[in-house]
Amino acid sequence: MDDSGGSGQPSPGTDEPTPADAQPRDAAKGDPSVGHDTDAPTAPTDEAPADDTGETPDTGNSGRHDRVIEDVDSTHAGETVSREQEDGSGPTGPAPVPEHEPEHEDEPEATSSGDHPDSHPDRTLAHSGAKPQPPQRPESPRGGLLMGRPFGVPVYVAPSWFLVAALITWVFGGQLDRVLPELGAARYLVALFFAVAFYASVLVHELAHTIAALRFKLPVRRIQLQFFGGVSEIEKEAETPGREFWLAFVGPLLSLVLAGIFYVAMQPVEPGTVPGVLLAGLMISNLIVAAFNLLPGLPLDGGRMLRAVVWKITGKPMSGTIAAAWVGRALAVSVLIGLPLLTQSGALGSTAEDSVGMDTVTDALLAAILAAIIWTGAGNSLRMARLREHLPELRARNLTRRAVPVETDTPLSEALRRANAAGARALVVVDSDGNPLSLVREAAIVGVPEHRRPWVAVSGLAQDLTDGMRVSAELAGEDLLDVLRATPATEYLVVEETGEIYGVLSAADVERAFVKAMARPN
Numbered sequence: 133m134d135d136s137g138g139s140g141q142p143s144p145g146t147d148e149p150t151p152a153d154a155q156p157r158d159a160a161k162g163d164p165s166v167g168h169d170t171d172a173p174t175a176p177t178d179e180a181p182a183d184d185t186g187e188t189p190d191t192g193n194s195g196r197h198d199r200v201i202e203d204v205d206s207t208h209a210g211e212t213v214s215r216e217q218e219d220g221s222g223p224t225g226p227a228p229v230p231e232h233e234p235e236h237e238d239e240p241e242a243t244s245s246g247d248h249p250d251s252h253p254d255r256t257l258a259h260s261g262a263k264p265q266p267p268q269r270p271e272s273p274r275g276g277l278l279m280g281r282p283f284g285v286p287v288y289v290a291p292s293w294f295l296v297a298a299l300i301t302w303v304f305g306g307q308l309d310r311v312l313p314e315l316g317a318a319r320y321l322v323a324l325f326f327a328v329a330f331y332a333s334v335l336v337h338e339l340a341h342t343i344a345a346l347r348f349k350l351p352v353r354r355i356q357l358q359f360f361g362g363v364s365e366i367e368k369e370a371e372t373p374g375r376e377f378w379l380a381f382v383g384p385l386l387s388l389v390l391a392g393i394f395y396v397a398m399q400p401v402e403p404g405t406v407p408g409v410l411l412a413g414l415m416i417s418n419l420i421v422a423a424f425n426l427l428p429g430l431p432l433d434g435g436r437m438l439r440a441v442v443w444k445i446t447g448k449p450m451s452g453t454i455a456a457a458w459v460g461r462a463l464a465v466s467v468l469i470g471l472p473l474l475t476q477s478g479a480l481g482s483t484a485e486d487s488v489g490m491d492t493v494t495d496a497l498l499a500a501i502l503a504a505i506i507w508t509g510a511g512n513s514l515r516m517a518r519l520r521e522h523l524p525e526l527r528a529r530n531l532t533r534r535a536v537p538v539e540t541d542t543p544l545s546e547a548l549r550r551a552n553a554a555g556a557r558a559l560v561v562v563d564s565d566g567n568p569l570s571l572v573r574e575a576a577i578v579g580v581p582e583h584r585r586p587w588v589a590v591s592g593l594a595q596d597l598t599d600g601m602r603v604s605a606e607l608a609g610e611d612l613l614d615v616l617r618a619t620p621a622t623e624y625l626v627v628e629e630t631g632e633i634y635g636v637l638s639a640a641d642v643e644r645a646f647v648k649a650m651a652r653p654n
Contacts, residue, residue, distance in 0.1 A: 142438065172326055276356065285342050285352045292359035300327040304413065311409055326410055330417050333390050337421060338362040340386040344379045353632055360505060373444040373452070380436035387422035391415050429460030431509030453517040460510030468503035472496045522649035523609040530637035532605065532626045533557040535564065540591040544580060545570070547590045557649070558636035560643065561594045562623065570594035571601070571623045571636060595621065602627055604633045616642065 158303060198424025251417075305323035308315060315322065338355045341364040346350050353365040370376040394415035401408045406488040425433040435456040444450035475495045535558035538547045547559050559572035576593035595601075603626050607615060616624070624637040 142542040159390065179245045185584070186377065199437035204511075216465065243272075252581040276358075279357075282339060282401040283342060283346060285346075285355055287355045288357070290356055290358035293331065293357050296359050296499045297324070297331070299328045300330065308409065311404070312406065315406075322406055322410070326413055326577075328416055329410070331362075333414065333418050334362045334421065336390060337383045337387050337425075340382040341366070341379065344382045348375050348379065360502070369449070373440040376443065377437050377440035380433040383433050384422040384425045387418045391422065425525060427458070427463055429463035429506065430456045430513040431460065431506070432463075435460050435510070435513075435572065450517055450521060453513060457514045460506055460513070463512065464503040464507035467506065468499050468526065471499035471502070519650065521611070522612075522646075525609075525649045526612055526642060526645055528603055528612050528626055528637055529605045529608075529634070531641050531642070532637050535560045535633070535636045537618075538572075538590050539564065539631070540569065540589065542590050543586050544588045544590055544593065545585040548577070548585065558623070559590060560633060560636065561590055568597055568625055568633060571625060573622060574638065596621070597625055601625055603637055604629065607619070614644075 141499045149371050171346050177388045182547040221502060265439050272314050276288040277291070279289055281287070301320055301323040303323075308319040308322060312319065335357060337353070337536070338357075341353060342352050345364070345366045348370060350370065353367055356363045357366070369614075370379050394411050398408060398411045398415065401411060424442040425435045426437075428438040429435040429437065430453070438459060439449075439452035439456040442450045442455045446452070472492065472495045476492065483556065534554065534555045534556040536547075536551050537560045538550065540561055558574075561570045561572060562568050572590050572594045578587050580593070597621060601613070601621055601624050603612070603615055603624045605626050605628055620639075623641050624639075628634050
């Protein structure tokens with residue numbers, strides 16, 4: 133089955149952002165600022181103070197940023213309802229950069245609204261000197277042993293596969309001892325070959341999803357073979373319910389085709405031989421894979437097919453996700469209770485007398501694992517659908533802080549005075565020509581005692597700019613998070629398409645906006 137799970141954790145609550153109501157303050161003469169100013173919170177600070185040298189220890193902000201980005205990085209084939217928010221035109225102008233250490237308190241997020249920043253005379257005169265670069269896809273975390281790149285998609289074998297391969301070898305080897313006792317110990321080599329051939333069939337199943345996704349212009353991050361099957365990590369959602377249906381259906385369809393191929397191949401082979409037993413086993417296993425994945429509950433392929441049908445009927449992808457996810461949870465409970473009962477009743481081919489002792493424990497354990505996988509996958513599908521529904525609300529332009537340019541030798545106290553006068557919350561270090569060189573870290577400012585600020589230059593508290601730290605003001609949603617994930621940092625320089633500085637984007641602000649958006653009701 134292709135994967136539609138994730139790890140995004142929605143936060144409960146219905147808090148709405150407080151509307152912006154503050155007016156921009158005039159910059160001090162000769163102190164240009166950025167964009168349109170609105171009232172927004174000062175970021176909570178829990179950073180450790182710097183020592184007397186001005187050095188600031190790692191504050192953990194990037195860790196919080198990583199958690200937000202990873203929520204989307206684990207996005208596979210999620211569920212999206214595009215919900216646009218009003219496009220504010222200027223960077224947010226929250227409370228000015230404090231000359232005193234701020235209190236540790238949470239305040240509501242605000243989004244900017246107003247005229248386009250080009251219409252403001254207090255816009256910064258500094259120029260970035262370079263247009264933002266398109267985001268580079270960060271290297272995907274390895275999922276085990278790389279086996280190849282069919283169609284340009286990496287295929288990994290997870291460590292858990294070796295465990296299940298050993299289990300299949302042991303179980304199938306025991307069955308071969310009853311069918312072909314003359315094999316002796318060689319039966320385990322035959323069983324190992326069956327395990328590898330079975331997972332090759334699973335790979336074909338996943339490749340079917342991958343080819344369909346690529347045909348529909350959907351990026352596929354990787355294929356992973358793991359415990360209980362495989363996962364095709366499709367990064368985008370299909371645009372229509374019809375495409376969603378076919379994208380899910382091609383996997384079980386290929387498993388059915390493989391079962392048919394193995395059945396045809398069995399006909400000329402003499403029963404009771406090694407080839408005959410292997411072909412029969414592969415035929416049955418592919419039928420089981422197809423039937424299991426056609427069950428109508430997320431995260432199985434049948435669940436995605438059900439989602440597509442409900443999406444088509446209601447016109448709402450989220451309605452399809454909710455229906456298929458709850459069916460998936462009901463399916464998990466049914467597997468947990470029903471599979472051991474079916475085994476003990478003899479409905480699966482064994483007699484009730486055989487289904488005692490260790491076999492009963494094994495069946496119950498297998499049912500529990502399957503039920504847990506289905507239940508967890510259904511829950512992840514719901515969370516990822518909600519996450520993707522709110523992603524369009526994350527806009528770089530709305531979340532950007534007003535910034536003022538300062539030269540490298542400017543004392544921190546003077547830089548803060550200019551920022552306060554301009555109603556800004558960020559400092560951009562520029563050269564004599566106004567080209568940005570680095571960003572002054574908010575955590576570093578907090579770490580400098582007030583009495584030392586006149587003697588500390590801003591350049592000593594700044595992080596040098598890299599290409600990945602230049603963010604387009606037009607980015608939003610997944611595109612914005614892709615850029616932040618590609619270059620983890622605590623602050624980013626936001627620039628217009630012309631290369632002109634628009635402001636500074638804080639990863640902490642993105643996280644707070646993300647959590648607040650996730651807390652809103654659908």
